[in-house]
Amino acid sequence: MxxxxxxxxxxxxxxxxxxxxxxxxxxxxxxxxxxxxxxxxxxxxxxxxxxxxxxxxxxxxxxxxxxxxxxxLNAPVRKAQFAIPLVRDEITENGSEYRYALVERTVLPAPAWLSARMDIPQGRDVLHLRCMHYAGNAPFQYEIRWIVPDSIPDVLEADFSSSGPNDWLVQKVPFTNLELSFLATKADQSVAEFLDAQAGDPVFTAERITWLRGQPVTLAKLFFAPGYRMTTHL
Amino acid sequence: MxxxxxxxxxxxxxxxxxxxxxxxxxxxxxxxxxxxxxxxxxxxxxxxxxxxxxxxxxxxxxxxxxxxxxxxLNAPVRKAQFAIPLVRDEITENGSEYRYALVERTVLPAPAWLSARMDIPQGRDVLHLRCMHYAGNAPFQYEIRWIVPDSIPDVLEADFSSSGPNDWLVQKVPFTNLELSFLATKADQSVAEFLDAQAGDPVFTAERITWLRGQPVTLAKLFFAPGYRMTTHL
DNA sequence: AAGCCACTTATGTCTATATATATAGCCATT
DNA sequence: AATGGCTATATATATAGACATAAGTGGCTT
CATH class of the missing domain: 1.10.10.10 (Winged helix-like DNA-binding domain superfamily/Winged helix DNA-binding domain)
Known part of the structure; x- marks a missing residue:
């Protein structure tokens, strides 16, 4: 005492x-x-x-x-803090080599679910990307990303073939609000192939939506390779 | 500006x-x-x-x-904060009725994996509980808990049949350190039955280990019902 | 008894000032 | 070139005192 x-x-x-x-x-x-x-x-x-x-x-x-x-307080509602690192950092800090690959890039009208989720006018063109992040040779994270180009100059000209949208956005576009969810999803055929898993396997998934002063900026679905854990201490 | x-x-x-x-x-x-x-x-x-x-x-x-x-800082490593609420609160705040059931209670020597994980001497008796938490009539969370009785007076006499170990521990045992992990697991037969899911379904899972001044206190594996999301805003 | 208001009090915040401490940058020595 | 010490400076923290603001409390009124 x-x-x-x-x-x-x-x-x-x-x-x-x-x-x-x-x-x-x-x-x-x-x-x-x-x-x-x-x-x-x-x-x-x-x-x-x-x-x-x-x-x-x-x-x-x-x-x-x-x-x-x-x-x-009777029940100390202690708060868990999770740093939200860039994939790149998460991998390199682990001693592995970070490797990135662009899988697909398209511009298309926002699908209905996305319009609803991010509050985008129906039919507005959005940039859609699929990418892979590797730790050494092992798949680490499969990323499906939607970017609303309206308020982001140059994004349609940006080259995402050699570095990920995350890196680019972090450099160029600040955000003011963020919604982050963690959930468990079932790997579909495509996700399974990219992550070197079996279709149907449980996949730890993060969904991240950001806004800049009320304007929707981007939605990312991040599928982590089997065995991934998000851990924090306090 | x-x-x-x-x-x-x-x-x-x-x-x-x-x-x-x-x-x-x-x-x-x-x-x-x-x-x-x-x-x-x-x-x-x-x-x-x-x-x-x-x-x-x-x-x-x-x-x-x-x-x-x-x-x-160039990459604002903004930190996500998750409140770690008691299941009870999480359910009642959602407007549902909280219901609890004890599924199993045994005292047994710590299995090897647990000894290793929590740093308990091999063969030390631990209290093992399995419980269910319901939101209204729907299963919400299946809890598998291990408690090290050594430094916790009365825990072996505590009655966990009508209220959960979480409530009891929060009241009686403070903790100084905590490790919290989130991951996705595959429902085995037993988990699936309790959570009203199919065996093999992805299950969002939290693992929580606490210590009191270096002494291991308890490990809980919390399996959430299908569809669960852990969400935070900032 | 119910509602309203004034008073009191505990926290919230700001000002002004002072001391403590870590360390970047420089200089002298090895 | 490397090392060790000095010094200036930026942050870290403490003190003392003031006013601001929310919210219990009790008393007054209806």
Whole structure:
């Protein structure tokens, strides 16, 4: 048990508070003393205590409301953070060589499901790409991508034969909103062939839609090779 | 473009900085002016600018180093945050009725794979549970759980027949470390039956291991019913 | 009893200032 | 050319004090 002493940093205070929560000195649902009181106890200032409590609240341990005070959350809704790396980085950081191949490139009117999903006017032309990402010689990810060219200059002239749309978009088009889903899909014949799997095999899949200030930019379906796990620690 | 004016809050400053990044006024890899300079430009104080930049760095837009300054990250490694809700909450928040059933409860020596995975001494007794979580009448999640009773008082006496181990553990046992993985698995006969699926169907699966100060606490495999998506926005 | 308002209080945020600490860049020495 | 130390500087954090804002509380009114 950390004992309060003078000159405690906001980190120290965080730790003490966490300890007290763990040791049920401040049990779930209970109210913490006010910032002012804590500042006095720790011979610190309200600013410092504030930072400690604010961060703990962000991390999901506490709930804070003006006037109501700071409360210990009973079920710490801890949040899992997943970095969303570029495939390229994910592969190279793993020590493998990254290799990319463009499978198909077409421009076609947005199919109905895509219009609905991304809120694109019916029949608007979109750029459709299919690509493969390899880790060394092993297939790593099969990518099906739709790009709305309207608000993206040059995208129709971009050359995606030697580097992926991901790289290009990251460089050229920032996004303001993103929806990311993870799900399990069943490999169809085509996906199975690209990923070196059997048709019907379960495939870990990510769907990623981005917008730039309300304008839909791109939708990507990313099919990961069998055995893929998305892991995080905290 | 937000124009700098007096009395800008740290939120305003964040927005201006973000705008400038988006508009390539501060392109990727470039160095921002120092906090002192920005404070002057925004007729604010270093403290306020500091908070704005610190948060933007946390959000993955900037990289900050003492003396080196603040730099714009070229590939904004934005981080996806997933709340890890209790199944119960996930179901009730969806408007459905939560129902729980215990399928099996045994105490047995830890199998080898579990010992290895969680770093438990070979042959140590562990508690093994299988449970079902329903949303209304529809199967929602099939849970296979292993609990290391060593450091958890009362767990062997706990009654898991009417409420799940998740609820119990959350109440009784805090954790300090967590490993969370998402993957796609193939439903075996048993999983398929519980989830009302066909054997061989792809199943979105989460694996969750927790520790308390280095001691392994519990491993859960959570199999979600067909059609499940884990979604986040940012 | 129900509704409304004023008061109080805890957090939220900003200002102003000071000290701490890491380190890039330079210079001198080996 | 490599090494080691110095210094200037940018961020990191702490202090003290002020005002802003949300929201319980209690009292007053109807």
């Amino acid at each position: 950390a004992a309060p002493r003078a000159n405690m940093s906001y980190r120290d205070i965080k730790q003490v508070v966490l300890d007290r929560i763990h040791n049920k000195i401040w049990p779930p649902d209970s109210l913490l003393p006010s910032e002012t009181d804590l500042a006095e106890e720790f011979s610190s200032t309200r600013t410092t205590v504030n930072r400690a409590l604010r961060e703990l609240a962000e991390e999901g341990y506490l709930e804070r409301k003006r006037k109501a005070g700071t409360r210990v | 937000a124009a700098p004016r007096a009395n800008m809050s740290y939120r305003d400053i964040k927005q201006v900085v973000l705008d400038r990044i988006h508009n390539k006024i501060w392109p990727p890899d470039s160095l921002l002016p120092s906090e002192t300079d920005l404070a002057e430009e925004f007729s604010s104080t270093r403290t306020t600018v500091n908070r704005a930049l610190r948060e933007l760095a946390e959000e993955g837009y900037l990289e900050r180093k003492r003396k080196a300054g603040t730099r714009v």
